[in-house]
Amino acid sequence: MRTRNAVRFPPATPTLALLACAFFLRLFFAPFEGFKPDIQELVARDRYTAEHGVTRVADAVAGTNIPLYPPLAIYQGCLVSKIGAARLAKLQSQYPEVAEVWTRVRFKLLAITYDMLAGVAILLFLSRVADPPVALWGCAIFLFNPCVWMDSAWFGQIDAVHSFYMLLCVLCLGISWTGPRDGWLLAAWVMFGLSVCAKLQSILILPLLGWATLLRRDPAVIARSVLAGLLTALLFYSPYLVARRWDYLLHVFVKSFTFHNLTQVDAFNLWALLPSLPATNTFLGVSYAHIGEGLSLAALGWSVLLLTFLLKPDAAGADNVRKLTVAGAYGCAALFVLLTNMHERYISPAIPLLITAACLDRRLRWLAAGFSLTYALNILFVLRPMGATADELAIRNASNFALRVFGSLLNLGMVFWCTVRLPDLLRSPGTGPDAAERALGRAEQAA
Secondary structure, three states, X not given: OOOOOOOOOOOHHHHHHHXXXXXXXXXXXXXXXXXXXXXXXXXXXXXHHHHHOHHHHHHHHOOOOOXXXXXXXXXXXXXXXXXXXXXXXXXXXXXXXXXXXXHHHXXXXXXXXXXXXXXXXXXXXXXXXXXXXXXXXXXXXXXXXXHHHHHHHHHOOOHHXXXXXXXXXXXXXXXXXXXXXXXXXXXXXHXXXXXXXXXXXXXXXXXXXHHHHHOOOOHHHHHHHHHHHHHHHHHXXXXXXXXXXXXXXXXXXXXXXXXXXXXXXXXXXXXXXXOOOEOOOEEOOEEHHHHHHHHHHHHHXXXXXXXXXXXXXXXXXXXXXXXHHHHHHHHHHHHHHHOOOOXXXXXXXXXXXXXXXXXXXXXXXXXXXXXXXXXXXXXXXXXXXXXOOHHHHHHHHHHHHHHHXXXXXXXXXXXXXXXXXXXXXXXXXXOOOOOXXXXXXXXHHOO
């Protein structure tokens, strides 16, 4: 047991070696095509904003129903597209195939960077509440988790961006409940604002954040925190508001929810066990979309109801952090499994939360492993048909049926188990290595 204010970080040499290996693993896979249609579309959009300005991004999809990412994703994509632009343009004229590969690598660097930042965040956080080996193991399990590096470095998606800010949001929220730490609650809302400005999916964490904020029962602190989140979002949207680009807002806030209005879009969830149908179709007079939303609201309501009675300001050590991390991971996973119109990548924010929670509570280790497995299989499910001939496609699609049913049943079973056991998971102290005894707040008292 460490002393009251001790914060021991893992040794520098193994930590740096771990981070270097994780980074170069991603660089090895970055040249691969991954999901080529999405990468080509996003690279072209980033190049357009770099050449014409970020406020004109809607012009690139004018007259279409294609959704656009929120502004933080647009700004970062524009910035990445300007890195080495002149050299890549010269390379394009001489060796177009080589230029295409390096353009793809450059595009993937954004998600790779956020992967590394999330790993460091897990390392720093666990160093405050657990022994150095646990912090190092948590960081390693995240960074070398196949589903994590497959999504960013191979698949070529940017889910790592909003997943990172959602992770920080929940961790800051947990820290704010370890004592009178109003600044951490404000930081949680700022992180939420950043996550929503990266991807609208981040709104799923709002019920947990909002309810835990209201439970503080301090109107002044609540008002300041919520205002900080709103101002953060407004700051990033302000260039579009000043330029009166209402078409951009339409592509972000409307077309993002109507582009794929189906019961399932490749995700291993409840709806993958049924044929893919329009989400507006009805069952017993209720649309499939409303059924999924009702189940999701019930799951979120269950978690916040439990937190109402179990989240205590004077809880020992990191127990409040554990409870909020568990609730955040449960919310992300449950909504992925229950909502319609889900892509395979939408489970991404749950993975760093599950790994962090599993380091604080051994009972969650199999859940972290299970969702990591199904996420990796889900990525393979999407990638396998890419580049296949007609004969190969028929075989892969048929074998993919087994992957879809297995992954969907496993995800559904894990969410059901977690729903039933959630009172115990939130009530009982973590069974990780002295996690409940190590006060996260005591490391902050010296500051």
